[in-house]
Amino acid sequence: MSMIADFYGGKSILITGATGFLGKVLMEKLFRTSPDLRVIYILVRPKAGQTLQQRVFQILNSKLFEKVKEVCPNVHEKIRAISADLNQNDFAISMQDMQELLSYTDIIFHCAATVRFDDHLRHAVQLNVTATQQLLLMASQMPNLKAFIHISTAFSNCNLKHIDEVIYPCPVEPKKIIDSMEWLDDAIIDEITPKLIGDRPNTYTYTKALGEMVVQQESGKLNLAIIRPSIVGATWQEPFPGWVDNVNGPTGLIVAAGKGFLRSIRATPMAVADLIPADIVVNLTLAVGWYTAVHRPKSTLIYHCTSGNLNPCNWGKMGIQVLATFEKIPLERAFRRPKADFTTNNVTTQYWNAVSHRAPAIIYDFYLRLTGRKPRMTKLMNRLLRTLSMLEYFINRSWEWSTYNTEMLMSKLTPEDQRVFNFDVRQLNWLEYIENYVLGVKKYLLKEDMAGIPEAKQHLKRLRNIHYLFNTALFLIAWRLLIARSQVARNVWFFIVSFCYKFLSYFRASSTLKV
Ligand SMILES: CCCCCCCCCCCCCCCCCCCCCC(=O)SCCNC(=O)CCNC(=O)[C@H](O)C(C)(C)COP(=O)(O)OP(=O)(O)OC[C@H]1O[C@@H](n2cnc3c(N)ncnc32)[C@H](O)[C@@H]1OP(=O)(O)O
Numbered sequence: 001m002s003m004i005a006d007f008y009g010g011k012s013i014l015i016t017g018a019t020g021f022l023g024k025v026l027m028e029k030l031f032r033t034s035p036d037l038r039v040i041y042i043l044v045r046p047k048a049g050q051t052l053q054q055r056v057f058q059i060l061n062s063k064l065f066e067k068v069k070e071v072c073p074n075v076h077e078k079i080r081a082i083s084a085d086l087n088q089n090d091f092a093i094s095m096q097d098m099q100e101l102l103s104y105t106d107i108i109f110h111c112a113a114t115v116r117f118d119d120h121l122r123h124a125v126q127l128n129v130t131a132t133q134q135l136l137l138m139a140s141q142m143p144n145l146k147a148f149i150h151i152s153t154a155f156s157n158c159n160l161k162h163i164d165e166v167i168y169p170c171p172v173e174p175k176k177i178i179d180s181m182e183w184l185d186d187a188i189i190d191e192i193t194p195k196l197i198g199d200r201p202n203t204y205t206y207t208k209a210l211g212e213m214v215v216q217q218e219s220g221k222l223n224l225a226i227i228r229p230s231i232v233g234a235t236w237q238e239p240f241p242g243w244v245d246n247v248n249g250p251t252g253l254i255v256a257a258g259k260g261f262l263r264s265i266r267a268t269p270m271a272v273a274d275l276i277p278a279d280i281v282v283n284l285t286l287a288v289g290w291y292t293a294v295h296r297p298k299s300t301l302i303y304h305c306t307s308g309n310l311n312p313c314n315w316g317k318m319g320i321q322v323l324a325t326f327e328k329i330p331l332e333r334a335f336r337r338p339k340a341d342f343t344t345n346n347v348t349t350q351y352w353n354a355v356s357h358r359a360p361a362i363i364y365d366f367y368l369r370l371t372g373r374k375p376r377m378t379k380l381m382n383r384l385l386r387t388l389s390m391l392e393y394f395i396n397r398s399w400e401w402s403t404y405n406t407e408m409l410m411s412k413l414t415p416e417d418q419r420v421f422n423f424d425v426r427q428l429n430w431l432e433y434i435e436n437y438v439l440g441v442k443k444y445l446l447k448e449d450m451a452g453i454p455e456a457k458q459h460l461k462r463l464r465n466i467h468y469l470f471n472t473a474l475f476l477i478a479w480r481l482l483i484a485r486s487q488v489a490r491n492v493w494f495f496i497v498s499f500c501y502k503f504l505s506y507f508r509a510s511s512t513l514k515v
């Protein structure tokens with residue numbers, strides 16, 4: 001019997017960010033392992049023309065929730081979507097809904113955040129700091145609340161090289177930042193942003209660090225814990241390998257590599273690729289929820305959910321495995337054959353960006369124009385280059401995260417819980433995981449049919465032939481132009497031709513003599 005699964009039975013759980021990548025995996029696991037839980041409240045905003053109910057319906061009817069329906073057929077009744085916008089005061093929750101939340105909630109998992117690296121500081125502060133503060137205030141009014149679990153990121157202190165499971169204070173107090181966002185105008189905020197974020201690379205990591213400080217400062221009598229995952233990737237095992245449904249982190253670059261857009265990337269091949277599968281993050285989160293509620297540690301514990309110190313993989317190994325998988329299982333309608341390499345300095349990066357990213361896009365757009373279609377490749381390539389520049393910081397450095405609390409928690413679990421809520425990253429085989437990740441990208445994100453693989457391979461063969469043809473034509477044209485204009489080139493050409501002729505004559509003569 002799993003103690004953790006048993007603990008969540010009969011509980012009312014509030015999840016923010018439940019429509020996000022991690023939130024969905026968290027909900028799925030909760031329903032699958034504790035189908036007798038009372039209710040999961042999710043704070044959802046209407047989005048992209050969809051009502052709340054439509055959003056929930058879409059999630060519950062997705063492939064991810066197939067297994068849930070077997071063990072928890074009345075899942076629709078156990079999920080209660082509450083209209084909320086975390087950017088608004090009191091989250092714009094109706095009085096009635098607020099009363100229900102305050103009266104019944106037993107556990108809170110706070111996953112919602114803006115994960116955009118380039119978000120405007122005002123918006124990033126609003127969601128990652130102010131909303132966290134407001135949620136803590138709400139939590140302090142919940143008489144039944146047993147634990148509040150805050151999802152942060154292992155990169156909240158990425159300005160340090162070695163990071164312990166402690167909160168590192170930022171120079172300016174979060175409260176001052178929150179206040180100043182209310183009266184400063186956008187232009188001034190833009191001006192002070194670089195100074196505020198200091199040696200962090202973006203507003204995301206900075207505001208996540210401020211969010212942690214808020215959790216610490218507003219803890220009061222609450223039972224709190226913070227989880228810091230590194231780069232969350234597709235699922236490892238549960239509910240099935242390779243599930244992923246958005247392009248954040250490495251996923252977008254895997255797609256770009258598979259489609260042949262991504263040809264080179266500025267990265268340090270030996271730097272640690274601190275990826276962590278989403279199901280490991282979720283298993284740790286649920287174990288932390290149980291531990292915090294039942295054992296009530298005296299202080300707020302921070303748990304690093306990282307892979308680098310226990311089972312490291314590097315970007316070089318990951319890149320090779322991604323490309324090897326695309327060789328066997330290509331994506332449909334690729335732009336070019338999947339082939340990419342790492343560059344290590346600015347000059348080579350600029351060169352390859354011009355030659356293998358920008359030039360083919362310009363040529364393709366020219367072809368589209370000639371055939372009466374709208375050019376789109378240059379725009380797409382510019383977006384890819386922008387994304388690459390945003391991610392570069394994280395693929396050219398390595399960090400060390402201590403995992404004392406995470407290992408301590410593992411030792412507290414029963415063997416059954418260690419199996420059901422497995423977060424032991426040492427058991428993960430990277431090559432197998434990356435292969436399943438790539439397959440998952442094809443199946444669940446791009447929704448491509450496996451029956452289309454022979455056609456995709458045929459398409460790659462056609463692309464290879466076009467590539468050879470194009471290169472040969474380019475060489476011949478260049479050479480023709482050169483020998484037409486340069487006496488030296490003509491001399492070299494005649495020398496090579498006569499040398500080849502002599503060599504062939506000699507070869508023919510000597511083989512005749514032997515006979
Ligand atoms: C041998 C060589 C082999 C090579 C083989 C290849 C192997 C693979 C190698 C692996 C190296 C992995 C490195 C990972 C490092 C991750 C570190 C994370 C650390 C922190 C982790 C966290 O704690 S937190 C989660 C991370 N948080 C994000 O990861 C958000 C990023 N994102 C944005 O900050 C905005 O997105 C941004 C980009 C500003 C655009 O912003 P923007 O306004 O210009 O445009 P939009 O956002 O509207 O997006 C416009 C279009 O870019 C598409 N797109 C969005 N993201 C994309 C993405 N990652 N890769 C591709 N494409 C992406 C999107 O799908 C749209 O496409 P479309 O228009 O067709 O729909």
Ligand SMILES: NC(=O)C1=CN([C@@H]2O[C@H](COP(=O)(O)OP(=O)(O)OC[C@H]3O[C@@H](n4cnc5c(N)ncnc54)[C@H](OP(=O)(O)O)[C@@H]3O)[C@@H](O)[C@H]2O)C=CC1
Pocket residue numbers: 016017018019020021022023043044045047084085086087110111112113114115127151152153154208228229230231232233246248249
């Ligand atoms: N993905 C990763 O690599 C990592 C993620 N993390 C952390 O994990 C958590 C979850 O990340 P992930 O699932 O990847 O992120 P997603 O971007 O997939 O999900 C973010 C969630 O927050 C919700 N949200 C955003 N703004 C609002 C708002 N104004 N009101 C209500 N809800 C809102 C989104 O709702 P909607 O669907 O309506 O947009 C969505 O459900 C975050 O705290 C992130 O910092 C940490 C380390 C790595």
